[in-house]
Amino acid sequence: MLDVLIIGSGGAGLVAALHAKASGANVAVVSKSYPARAQTCMAQGGINAALSHADIDSVEIHIEDTLKSSQGLASKEAIEALCREGVEAVEWLDRIGVPFSRTQEGEIAQRRLGGATHARACYAQDYTGLKILHTLYDQCNKEGITFYNERYLLSLITEENCVGGVTVLNIKTGEVELFKSKSVVLATGGYSRLYTKYSTNATGSTGDGLAAALRAGVKLSDMEFVQFHPTALKNSSILISESARGAGGHLLNKDGERFTDELAPRDKLSQAILEEIEHGGGEVFLDIRHLGEAFIDEELPQERKLVKLYEDIDPVKELIPIKPVAHYTMGGIAVDNNSQTDVKGLFGVGECANHNVHGANRLGGNSLLELIVFGKQAGENASRYAQGSSLTCKTDEQLARDKKFIQELRERSSEIDFYTKRAALGELFYKNVGIKRNEKDLQAALDELYALQEQLPQMSATDKSKIYNTNLIEFLEFSNMLTLAEAVLISALHRRESRGAHFRSDAPDRDDILFQKHTITYKEGESLCTYM
Amino acid sequence: MHLHVKRADESVTYELESGSETLLALLEKIKTAQDASLSFASDCRSSVCGSCAVRVNGVEVLACAHKPQDGDTVEPLRNLPLIRDLVVDMDRALACNTQAQAFSSTNSENIKVSQTDEKLNELQSDCILCGACYSACPVYAVNENFIGPFALTRSWRYVSDVREQDVADKINAIQKDGIWDCTLCNECVPVCPQGIAPKQDIVMLRSKSGVLGHMDPNMFGGGGLDFGAPSF
Numbered sequence: 001m002l003d004v005l006i007i008g009s010g011g012a013g014l015v016a017a018l019h020a021k022a023s024g025a026n027v028a029v030v031s032k033s034y035p036a037r038a039q040t041c042m043a044q045g046g047i048n049a050a051l052s053h054a055d056i057d058s059v060e061i062h063i064e065d066t067l068k069s070s071q072g073l074a075s076k077e078a079i080e081a082l083c084r085e086g087v088e089a090v091e092w093l094d095r096i097g098v099p100f101s102r103t104q105e106g107e108i109a110q111r112r113l114g115g116a117t118h119a120r121a122c123y124a125q126d127y128t129g130l131k132i133l134h135t136l137y138d139q140c141n142k143e144g145i146t147f148y149n150e151r152y153l154l155s156l157i158t159e160e161n162c163v164g165g166v167t168v169l170n171i172k173t174g175e176v177e178l179f180k181s182k183s184v185v186l187a188t189g190g191y192s193r194l195y196t197k198y199s200t201n202a203t204g205s206t207g208d209g210l211a212a213a214l215r216a217g218v219k220l221s222d223m224e225f226v227q228f229h230p231t232a233l234k235n236s237s238i239l240i241s242e243s244a245r246g247a248g249g250h251l252l253n254k255d256g257e258r259f260t261d262e263l264a265p266r267d268k269l270s271q272a273i274l275e276e277i278e279h280g281g282g283e284v285f286l287d288i289r290h291l292g293e294a295f296i297d298e299e300l301p302q303e304r305k306l307v308k309l310y311e312d313i314d315p316v317k318e319l320i321p322i323k324p325v326a327h328y329t330m331g332g333i334a335v336d337n338n339s340q341t342d343v344k345g346l347f348g349v350g351e352c353a354n355h356n357v358h359g360a361n362r363l364g365g366n367s368l369l370e371l372i373v374f375g376k377q378a379g380e381n382a383s384r385y386a387q388g389s390s391l392t393c394k395t396d397e398q399l400a401r402d403k404k405f406i407q408e409l410r411e412r413s414s415e416i417d418f419y420t421k422r423a424a425l426g427e428l429f430y431k432n433v434g435i436k437r438n439e440k441d442l443q444a445a446l447d448e449l450y451a452l453q454e455q456l457p458q459m460s461a462t463d464k465s466k467i468y469n470t471n472l473i474e475f476l477e478f479s480n481m482l483t484l485a486e487a488v489l490i491s492a493l494h495r496r497e498s499r500g501a502h503f504r505s506d507a508p509d510r511d512d513i514l515f516q517k518h519t520i521t522y523k524e525g526e527s528l529c530t531y532m
Numbered sequence: 533m534h535l536h537v538k539r540a541d542e543s544v545t546y547e548l549e550s551g552s553e554t555l556l557a558l559l560e561k562i563k564t565a566q567d568a569s570l571s572f573a574s575d576c577r578s579s580v581c582g583s584c585a586v587r588v589n590g591v592e593v594l595a596c597a598h599k600p601q602d603g604d605t606v607e608p609l610r611n612l613p614l615i616r617d618l619v620v621d622m623d624r625a626l627a628c629n630t631q632a633q634a635f636s637s638t639n640s641e642n643i644k645v646s647q648t649d650e651k652l653n654e655l656q657s658d659c660i661l662c663g664a665c666y667s668a669c670p671v672y673a674v675n676e677n678f679i680g681p682f683a684l685t686r687s688w689r690y691v692s693d694v695r696e697q698d699v700a701d702k703i704n705a706i707q708k709d710g711i712w713d714c715t716l717c718n719e720c721v722p723v724c725p726q727g728i729a730p731k732q733d734i735v736m737l738r739s740k741s742g743v744l745g746h747m748d749p750n751m752f753g754g755g756g757l758d759f760g761a762p763s764f
Contacts, residue, residue, distance in 0.1 A: 033573075033575060033583065034583075034622055034626065034661075036581075036582065036660075036661050037575050037576075037581040037582060037583050038581075039576075041576065041580045041581050041660070042576050042578065042580055042581070091641075094695075095636075095640065095641060095695075096636050097635070097636030097690065097693060097695060097696075099650060099653060099654060099657045099689075099693070100645075100650070101650065102645055102646060102647045102649075102650045103647070104647060106644040106645055106646045106647070106649075124657070125654070127580070127657075127658060130580050130658070130660065131657050134657065134659070134661070135636070135657075138629065138634060138635035138636065138686070138690075139635055139636065141629050141630040141634070141635055142630075142633075142635040142636075142637065144630075149622075149623060172615055172621070202575040202576040202577070202581060203574060203575055203577070204575050236577075238577070238578050239578070302578075302579075302580070305579070306578055306579070309554070309579075309597060310554075312552065419563075419564035419565070419568075423564075461568065462568045462569070463568050463569035465569065465616075467615065467616050468571050468615045468616040468617075468619050469571075470563075470571050470572075470573075471563070471568040471569060
C-alpha cells in the first residue's frame with residue numbers, strides 16, 4: 001500500500017509528490033495523460049512573488065492586491081500564507097533549475113500583470129508554466145517518483161469518513177484498477193471545459209477530481225466563480241497572455257479607440273469587453289503593434305506563432321480580434337488551511353481545490369504560486385497523515401461497482417449522441433452562465449441541464465473497444481461535466497448579488513450582509529444541495 | 533477534402549469539408565461527427581502540451597499546428613510502441629530523460645544567472661516532449677536503446693546551466709547509447725515544432741565530453757561493434 005497517492009500530474013501534483021517524497025513517504029502519481037502535458041504548461045504570464053527586482057514591492061502589498069481582487073470572499077489568513085511563502089517558492093524554483101528570464105543585473109525578471117500594483121510576476125518568456133512544469137517533472141525523475149500514466153479517475157474509496165485509495169480506468173488496457181493508499185491528494189485541475197469551445201483550457205479540464213470528490217461526499221465551494229480571460233482569440237478561444245497587456249498592449253473597439261484600462265482585473269475587463277461587443281459594435285481587438293517586432297519576438301514569441309496559426313494574422317502588423325472566454329475556475333473542493341478536505345486523509349491542491357486565496361476573482365500570477373506553496377503543504381501534510389495512519393479501508397465493493405459500471409457502459413447502446421449534447425452544454429453555459437447572468441437565464445439553463453441529465457442513460461460511447469477508448473473517456477468526462485454544471489448553476493442562482501467574476505445583471509451590487517460567505521455544494525443521496 | 537488516416541494495418545479515408553482548420557480540429561470533427569472510434573491524443577491545442585504529434589505524409593508535425601492539404605496521409609509516430617490508431621506509448625521514450633540524468637542535481641543557492649547565461653538554454657527548455665524528434669531519428673533502426681534526441685537536448689539544457697556545479701555524472705550517463713550513437717544526420721532538426729536543434733546539442737555534449745576526458749568510441753573502429761556511426 002502507498003502512503004501518498006497523487007491524482008494529477010500538473011504543477012500542483014508534481015510539487016505535492018516531490019514534497020511528500022522528501023518527507024519520507026512512499027509516493028506515486030496517477031495521471032490521465034502524461035506528466036508535462038497538463039494544463040500548467042499553458043500558463044504564460046508568470047508566478048507572483050514580491051522580489052522587488054523591477055520596482056519596490058513588498059509581501060504586504062502583494063497581500064493587499066490579492067485581498068482587493070478577491071472582493072471579500074477570500075481568507076486573509078490563506079492569502080497571507082500564500083504571499084509570505086511566495087519569495088521562498090520562487091527561490092526554490094530557481095534552485096531546482098527553472099530557466100527564468102533575467103534582468104541585466106542577473107536577477108529574475110518580473111513584469112506587471114492585471115490587478116497588480118507592481119511588477120511582480122516572474123516569468124520565462126511566455127513559457128512560464130511550461131518551463132516550471134518541465135523542471136518539476138525533471139526533479140520527479142531525479143527523485144525516482146513512480147508515475148502511472150493514462151489512468152482515468154473513477155472513484156475515491158472512503159470508509160467512515162477516511163480515504164483509502166481510488167479506482168481508475170487504465171486507458172491503455174481498458175481495465176478498472178485499484179490503487180490503495182493511506183492518503184490521497186487530488187490535483188486534477190479545474191472545470192473550465194464546461195464551456196467547451198468557449199474556454200482557453202486544454203480539453204482535459206473537465207473537473208474529474210471535483211466530481212469524484214462530490215460523489216464521495218466531499219463539499220465543493222464557490223462553484224459559481226468562473227474567471228473569464230479578457231483576451232482569447234476570437235475564432236479559436238486560444239489564450240493571448242495578460243503579459244501582452246502588461247507589456248503595453250491596448251484594447252481597441254471597432255473604431256480603433258481605447259475604451260478601458262487594460263490592466264484592470266480580469267473580471268472588470270471581461271465585463272467591459274463584453275459590453276463593447278454587445279453594444280459598441282461587435283468587435284474588440286488587442287493591439288500590440290506599437291511594441292515592435294523585436295520586443296514581441298523576445299517576450300511574446302508564443303503569442304505571435306498562435307495568432308498567425310489560428311487567425312492568419314501577424315500581430316506585428318495587424319490587430320488581433322479577441323473575445324473573453326472561460327479561463328480559470330476559482331471554485332473547487334473545499335479545503336482548510338492545511339489543504340485537507342473534510343474527508344480524513346484526502347487533500348486537494350491547485351485549481352481543483354478552493355484554498356480561499358482567489359475569492360471572487362483570481363489575480364494573474366497567483367495560480368502558479370498557489371501550486372508551489374500549497375503543493376508543498378498538501379504533500380507534506382498527506383505524508384504526515386499517512387505516517388500516523390494504520391487504517392485499511394475495504395476496497396472490494398467500490399472496485400466491483402466500478403467494474404460493473406464500465407461494463408454496463410460498454411454494453412449500453414447510444415441512442416443520443418453525447419458530442420452534440422456536449423457542444424450544446426458549452427453554448428448554453430457561455431450564453432446563460434457567462435460573464436453576465438440573471439435569474440431567468442440561470443433557471444432556463446438549469447431546466448435544460450436537468451433535461452440533459454435525464455437523457456444521460458440513453459447516451460454512451462459508441463466505440464466499444466477496450467484498448468485506448470477515448471470515446472468512452474470523453475463520455476465519462478461529459479457525465480462529470482453534467483454533475484459540475486448543476487453545482488455551478490445552483491450556486492449561481494443562490495448568489496443574488498454581483499461579486500468579482502459572478503456578475504448578476506438583476507442584482508448588480510455587492511451585498512456583504514447577505515452574501516459575504518462561501519457557497520457550499522454537496523451531495524445528499526442522489527441530489528445536489530447547496531447552502532451558504 | 534480527403535484525409536487518409538493509418539489505422540492499424542489499413543488506411544481509412546475520411547471526407548471532410550475543407551476550411552482553414554488545423555489537422556487536430558479536423559480529427560476532432562471526424563471523431564465527433566463521423567467515426568467516434570478514431571483514436572488520437574490531444575490536449576492544449578496551442579502547441580505546448582506535446583500530445584498530438586503525428587506524421588503527415590511521412591513528416592512529423594503537431595496536429596494542432598498543421599494545416600492539412602487534400603489527400604494528406606496521417607500516421608502515428610515511429611520508433612514508439614503503437615497503442616491504437618494515432619496513439620503511441622511514450623513511457624519508454626520518456627524514461628530516456630532519467631537515463632540521461634536530465635535534471636538539476638545541484639540545488640545550488642545564490643548563483644547569479646546573467647541574461648547571456650539564461651540564453652544558453654532558453655531554446656532547449658522550450659521542449660514540449662512531443663516525440664517528433666524521437667520518431668524521425670534513424671538510429672532506432674539499429675539501436676533501440678538509444679537515449680535519443682529530446683533526452684540529449686534536455687541533458688544539454690542542464691549541462692549548460694551555470695547553476696549546475698558538477699556535470700561529470702550527467703556526461704557519464706550519456707556516453708553509452710548516447711551522444712556517440714548519433715549519426716549527426718540532422719533528421720531531428722527540421723521536425724522540431726519548437727525550432728530546437730537536438731543535433732547541435734549533441735555536438736555540444738560531445739565537445740563537453742571531450743573536455744572531461746571522454747573519447748569517441750568509434751574513433752578507432754569502435755571495438756568491432758560498429759553499427760555504421762561515422763567517425764569524424
